[in-house]
Amino acid sequence: MLSNIGIPGLIIILVLALIIFGPKKLPEIGRAFGQTLKEFKSSTKGLVDDEKEETVEKMAELSEDVKKA
Template sequence: MSIPSPVSLIGMPQGAEWLVILAIVVLVFGAAKLPDLARGTGQALRIFKAETKGLRDEDDTEQNPDRTAELEGGEEPAEGEIVEPRRDTNAG
């Protein structure tokens, strides 16, 4: 006899269950607040995606230094070429 895993005991809601969840959300927040709730959720998701993309790009440049020049839009220096450090023009 095998014990079912917790993941198999909890499944995604199906058709009628989504309707019950939607009805509860409408009762809790009210119909007038739903557009604001959806807008806020969308903004949060966009910010989350942008931040995770930034972290992935940062990890790529740390793991692959050759990719740094590609992401910065510059060209790789030739072999043996002396390169001065890049200065940030926005630094105060």
């Protein structure tokens, strides 16, 4: 979806945002957006790490079961 915007589209969006929010609010909005993305990235990384740990634990249990058999 966003890959079809292009440079002219981005310029129009930025100009509209500047008109709507003003030059004083745009840095605050950008900062808030960046923090939101950072938190989202760290939370998804945590979920992926938890899933990897569970997979490693299951593999260890399976290998122990195979050794017992």
